[in-house]
Amino acid sequence: MTAVGAVIGIDIGGTTTSFGFVDAERGELLADAVIPTDPDQPAQTLVARLHENIESLLSSTGSEIQLRGIGIGAPNANYLRGTVENPPNLSWGGSVNLVKLFQKYYDLRVVITNDANAAALGEMYFGAAKEMKDFIVVTLGTGLGSGIVANGELVYGAGGFAGELGHTVVDPDGRACACGKQGCLETYVSATGLCRTAFQLMADRQEPSLLRSFSFNQLNSKMVCDAALEGDSIALAAFDATAKILGIKLADAVAHTAPEAIFLSGGLAAAGDLLLIPAKRYMEEYLFTPYKGGVKVLLSGIDGGKSAVMGAASLILHEMRS
């Protein structure tokens, strides 16, 4: 039996961490798994647990896999420095060199970037952006991440941290953000932002709602989504308010780099049309005239929620090929 050359793609999120093996030649996902991130534990613990789980998945796959490299998407990851710095949704502290942590276990090339930058590369390699030179990927999970491609290249910026739309300003006196600022986009538009908005609406309004029986700690975005699908007016209003803020900020993003398309991915994007249709309508309303009607808003072109892992894999494949 000949060994299959593969890379590992790892996506570290605020709640869960996904990883998978991707065929280095054909770009196929060979096997993948998800573990809890345990964001209150240090980075070393997560890397040790990932190593165990990677080895266990490796031995459980039928075919012999020869690992060639590791690509990692993580919040606040710096491509140039190999570090994760002050991640708002992980208790890792100042600066962690994740590349070095992985190289304790694997004698392989390890590349790291912002999780949403990785998703953008994945969309370009494996998704619906194969023919596009200018597009943006917005990941809607615990927070809101973004990866911007302009002139056919991922925008890293001067310090390696470009594409952080989640921390653009919606309201300078608004909601407290995990990053220490107030009123950042991700405090409104994310899985947690949607829940905060639902509670704000329950406080402001009188109408009954399925959501009134859940505590703040219990409620998650899937419950708001399910309630909205049953016609719950608070849940529907929460989606509308979320979509309006998202639409305005997407219109702002278009005024920067004028993408051909904006892709939504991540947990909250699973709400599909509940979010996509009003977000697109609001974006159109606030777009500067020359852009109107010219920007697609789409769900990620990578099936089954694998966009983050495929993106992380495409990051290392991109490095190996260039």
Added chain:
Amino acid sequence: MTAVGAVIGIDIGGTTTSFGFVDAERGELLADAVIPTDPDQPAQTLVARLHENIESLLSSTGSEIQLRGIGIGAPNANYLRGTVENPPNLSWGGSVNLVKLFQKYYDLRVVITNDANAAALGEMYFGAAKEMKDFIVVTLGTGLGSGIVANGELVYGAGGFAGELGHTVVDPDGRACACGKQGCLETYVSATGLCRTAFQLMADRQEPSLLRSFSFNQLNSKMVCDAALEGDSIALAAFDATAKILGIKLADAVAHTAPEAIFLSGGLAAAGDLLLIPAKRYMEEYLFTPYKGGVKVLLSGIDGGKSAVMGAASLILHEMRS
């Protein structure tokens, strides 16, 4: 006498139009002049007047100049199509092919772009961004324009219209903008936006001000600037409010492309430290942590208000060389 090869750089603004001859080899400004734009007249009239004035400046220069090409910066100019489309501050209507209008007078290559994109190219060729791969130029005149350079290339976007920060949303229910939307950045941060803010402050507050003796039609940004330099509290507050909104939106721009520097140019940038210092302070306040302390805010590196003409010239020089 041997002829000097030169290009014409033309900057069409909402109030004035500048043009000049730039040495095609050495990049030196040989001669330049300014005429009123007369924004209520059609584009044909402006082009005819420019032709007259160009010929007159050509014949008044001592040396023999051989024209090699024309670069034009104009509001809402589309590089890909050669058109100016729905310019908010010019009464030209839908779509005007400015390249064709100029080619009626000159059998030369004519290239057109957004005035702020031209300023960004000028900063890269002749100004303070010669060594930079990632920067933004913000032009503060009648409106607010912007040119974004990422990975060493000007960002045109999918439709050729990228870099319109002046039409990002400050307040969806805010001031009426010439573009038809409400609350666009340029209704607050521009020469006219500063004056609107001064009148709003005079309406809201009781304190005396030098500005209370001027009508809305009389007041211009230079008068607000002069009053601020004399310590007028309304004028100072107008600069502070303008700088706060500019600072927030620059922080948002950094969250998109993470530039090494942001250059301010155009008429209102002439206010210098009155705007620059508080804008930088507010930007720092609203920057996402990884960017803090890492982004310079500077006045254009091109002396004497020539950045727009030098930028338009660099546009055609860039085309001739590539």
